[in-house]
Every structure is written in structure tokens, then in C-alpha cells.
Amino acid sequence: MKLHVRPERAADRDSIWKLHAEAFPTCAEADLIDRLRHDGDAVISLVAIFDGNIAGHVLFSKMRSPGGFLGLAPVAVRAAYRRQGIADALIREGLARAKAQDWVGVFVLGGDSYKRFGFDPALAAGFRSPYSGPHLMVLPLRRERMNTRSGPAEYARALADL
Numbered sequence: 001m002k003l004h005v006r007p008e009r010a011a012d013r014d015s016i017w018k019l020h021a022e023a024f025p026t027c028a029e030a031d032l033i034d035r036l037r038h039d040g041d042a043v044i045s046l047v048a049i050f051d052g053n054i055a056g057h058v059l060f061s062k063m064r065s066p067g068g069f070l071g072l073a074p075v076a077v078r079a080a081y082r083r084q085g086i087a088d089a090l091i092r093e094g095l096a097r098a099k100a101q102d103w104v105g106v107f108v109l110g111g112d113s114y115k116r117f118g119f120d121p122a123l124a125a126g127f128r129s130p131y132s133g134p135h136l137m138v139l140p141l142r143r144e145r146m147n148t149r150s151g152p153a154e155y156a157r158a159l160a161d162l
């Protein structure tokens, strides 16, 4: 069956919580998503439907600073569905929606696999963050509006508290 990525619906929320609780060692990421929604910081929340089931989920939340930027986290795919490009499809769809919504750029904290989407640690190097270093990366969506290259990079409160 074909993979389908769509925005989350209210009826998906329990499945999304369970998916993250199973994908990560603790319930912290699952609870984090509930809190980001509650705080009004969840901006783009997408599910991947495969074989009629929710196979994966990604969330993009509003950064406290710099203005106009989103943070990508968390992303998870159910173990049985991994290594088929589902996370890749979720992230690409999220980035396309972020660009269409006119966000300036997206931060992520992660490894080299994010570089294929265009995330660049060099572009994040000027930002001040507890996560500063090679794992903090930025993807510019609107290069012409990315005039902020320094200052604090602060994730939404729920993410920062994690």
C-alpha cells in the first residue's frame, strides 16, 4: 500500500503518544508532544500512514528565538516500518509545509543524516545554545530573510525543559 503523509487529527493523538513511547527509552518524548500542543508551540505535526496504520510521526515546533524559526523534534517511526524512507518522507513534507508557511528556517539537533535535507552546522555556529556544537544545525528556507546568524537559539519551553 502507498505511503501517505498528512497532518495529525485529534483522533490520532493516542496513537502518536504510544508510537513515541515505544520508539524512545522513556515516555518523555511522548509527553513532550502533549505539552508542546498544550502550550500552543506545535506548528506542524504530521503522521505517516502505511498499510492503513500510523507508522510514523514528526513534529515541528516554534522556537522562542530566533523569531520565524521552527525546531524539528521529535521524529519517530514504528520499529516494523523503519529503513523504508518513512522518516525521510515525514521530514521532507514537514519542510515543504514550513516553507509554504513562510518560516525562515528550521533548527535540528542531530547527526549527519540530517545533512541530506540541507541542514548545516556551519549556519548554526553563531547561535548561542546549550546544544552548540556539530549536532546543532540550521536549514534556511528563506535565505533572503535569514539575516539572523547569531544570538540565542532557544527551543520551545517544553523542549528546552526535556
Ligand SMILES: CC(C)(COP(=O)(O)OP(=O)(O)OC[C@H]1O[C@@H](n2cnc3c(N)ncnc32)[C@H](O)[C@@H]1OP(=O)(O)O)[C@@H](O)C(=O)NCCC(=O)NCCS
Pocket (backbone or CB within 6 Å): 023, 024, 056, 073, 074, 075, 076, 077, 078, 081, 082, 083, 084, 085, 086, 087, 088, 089, 113
Ligand atoms: C530515526 C528514525 C525516526 C528513522 O526512521 P526511518 O523511517 O527508519 O528513517 P528512514 O527510512 O527515512 O531513514 C533511515 C535510514 O534508512 C535508509 N533508508 C531509507 N530508505 C531505505 C530503503 N528503502 N532501504 C534501505 N535503507 C533505506 C536511509 O538512507 C537512512 O540511512 P541513515 O540512517 O544512514 O541516514 C527511527 O529509527 C526511529 O523512530 N528511531 C527511534 C526514535 C529516534 O531516535 N528518533 C530520532 C531522534 S528525534
